[in-house]
Amino acid sequence: MFDGEDFSYWKSRTKTYLLSQGRVIWEIVEQEYVVPQDLNTASAGELVTYENNFKAVNILLSALGRSEYDRVAHLDTAQAMGGDAVMAAELVGPRVYSCCHCRNHVCLHDDIISKAFQGRNGRAFLFSHAMNITVGTKEDRHLMTGLHTVADIYCRDCREILGWKYERAYEESQRYKEGKFIFEKAKIVKENW
Numbered sequence: 176m177f178d179g180e181d182f183s184y185w186k187s188r189t190k191t192y193l194l195s196q197g198r199v200i201w202e203i204v205e206q207e208y209v210v211p212q213d214l215n216t217a218s219a220g221e222l223v224t225y226e227n228n229f230k231a232v233n234i235l236l237s238a239l240g241r242s243e244y245d246r247v248a249h250l251d252t253a254q255a256m257g258g259d260a261v262m263a264a265e266l267v268g269p270r271v272y273s274c275c276h277c278r279n280h281v282c283l284h285d286d287i288i289s290k291a292f293q294g295r296n297g298r299a300f301l302f303s304h305a306m307n308i309t310v311g312t313k314e315d316r317h318l319m320t321g322l323h324t325v326a327d328i329y330c331r332d333c334r335e336i337l338g339w340k341y342e343r344a345y346e347e348s349q350r351y352k353e354g355k356f357i358f359e360k361a362k363i364v365k366e367n368w
């Protein structure tokens with residue numbers, strides 16, 4: 176089931192399944208295929224290809240998670256669908272954010288927990304994970320949501336300050352932030368997406 180993650184695994188499983196249904200079913204995914212305008216005048220061969228196309232479409236749709244299904248369900252040929260699923264996967268592949276200063280990769284779009292945070296300089300995002308960063312010294316800070324122990328986070332390459340890590344939250348309702356990272360929106364840039 177493809178839901179935007181682990182595309183190479185999905186692709187290999189799906190290809191194997193399509194092949195197991197017959198070589199023509201797989202071939203139709205690889206070919207340009209145009210659904211005939213008028214099936215009444217289609218030849219016997221065209222009708223077989225037409226049916227095979229829909230077998231392949233059915234397999235591809237069954238192998239997609241809901242979010243990916245919605246992106247391709249309007250397509251009526253297996254080739255278009257195979258192509259679009261590939262494109263969709265590349266688009267939703269790992270979407271990386273980089274340090275605004277040196278382009279070091281620091282966090283992934285998929286790890287965003289919330290986009291509704293306030294940083295020092297405007298909007299900020301809460302992430303479940305960070306990478307290639309250095310965590311600074313812990314300190315207690317009174318934030319809008321109460322007392323927290325936080326530590327600034329720096330780009331490991333250029334030392335730019337990017338946000339902070341929540342080490343501890345003292346109010347029960349804020350506990351979900353513990354161990355998570357704030358990146359200031361102004362300090363990160365989308366890397367090729």
Ligand SMILES: [Zn+2]
Pocket residue numbers: 274275276277278279330331332333334335
């Ligand atoms: Zn940097």
